Amino acid sequence: MEAEFWHQRWQSSRIGFHRQQVNPQLSRFWPQLPLLQQTEVLVPLCGKSRDMHWLVEQGHTVAGFELSPLAVQDFFTEAGLAPELEQSGHYRCWHAGRIWLYEGDFFQADSLARRFDAAYDRAALIALPEPMRVAYADLLARLLNPGATLLLITVDYAPIQQQSPPFAVSEADVRRLFEPHFTVERLGRIEEGPSNPGVASGERQFFDELCFVLHRK
Numbered sequence: 288m289e290a291e292f293w294h295q296r297w298q299s300s301r302i303g304f305h306r307q308q309v310n311p312q313l314s315r316f317w318p319q320l321p322l323l324q325q326t327e328v329l330v331p332l333c334g335k336s337r338d339m340h341w342l343v344e345q346g347h348t349v350a351g352f353e354l355s356p357l358a359v360q361d362f363f364t365e366a367g368l369a370p371e372l373e374q375s376g377h378y379r380c381w382h383a384g385r386i387w388l389y390e391g392d393f394f395q396a397d398s399l400a401r402r403f404d405a406a407y408d409r410a411a412l413i414a415l416p417e418p419m420r421v422a423y424a425d426l427l428a429r430l431l432n433p434g435a436t437l438l439l440i441t442v443d444y445a446p447i448q449q450q451s452p453p454f455a456v457s458e459a460d461v462r463r464l465f466e467p468h469f470t471v472e473r474l475g476r477i478e479e480g481p482s483n484p485g486v487a488s489g490e491r492q493f494f495d496e497l498c499f500v501l502h503r504k
């Protein structure tokens with residue numbers, strides 16, 4: 288999507304993707320991953336996700352990337368944190384405690400010449416239309432060191448409509464996008480069933496949240 292699409296979503300508070308609770312597949316599967324506590328976690332397209340606080344509570348530092356200044360501001364305000372600001376290449380980088388949020392376009396992250404050993408994607412890949420997903424997977428491959436771990440959470444649903452996010456990203460899609468650079472294992476699937484309005488109304492046959500662990504080859 289164009290940057291303007293997301294700026295408008297934040298300006299008009301149309302952020303139905305934001306969750307008050309920590310993602311259940313994150314809290315279930317992250318502790319099983321082969322990661323040191325202090326590992327820095329890359330969180331692309333992070334919004335104001337509370338999952339970042341959970342990662343800090345597990346001992347990690349977090350480097351989030353987010354286009355919207357409103358999202359960044361809300362994230363720190365809602366946590367009662369007063370971040371410091373510095374310019375870091377193309378980004379305004381906001382920092383409080385063990386969290387650094389890079390305000391700007393994630394697709395310029397190469398320019399920072401930074402590499403990571405862990406990453407967490409919830410609702411980032413599925414926010415991007417197909418042509419951008421290929422560029423996103425390639426960028427993650429460049430930003431992650433060999434052996435690095437990525438926990439990836441997507442949604443898959445049918446029938447598919449691809450006009451606006453969240454886009455359906457199936458296990459086959461994840462394998463096609465990432466297997467050139469990563470090993471891919473599916474860890475979990477949560478079937479939303481009738482708790483999903485689309486399923487309840489009969490508009491959708493199913494709506495599932497999928498969780499994968501990927502390791503950079």
Ligand SMILES: C[S@@+](CC[C@H](N)C(=O)[O-])C[C@H]1O[C@@H](n2cnc3c(N)ncnc32)[C@H](O)[C@@H]1O
Pocket residue numbers: 293294304305306331332333334335336352353354355358391392393394409410411414452
């Ligand atoms: C569907 S939301 C998911 C946010 C977060 N991961 C969560 O779980 O709540 C996608 C987010 O990506 C941001 N975004 C979209 N394109 C971006 C880009 N190129 N660079 C950085 N952030 C971007 C949007 O502003 C939005 O906050």
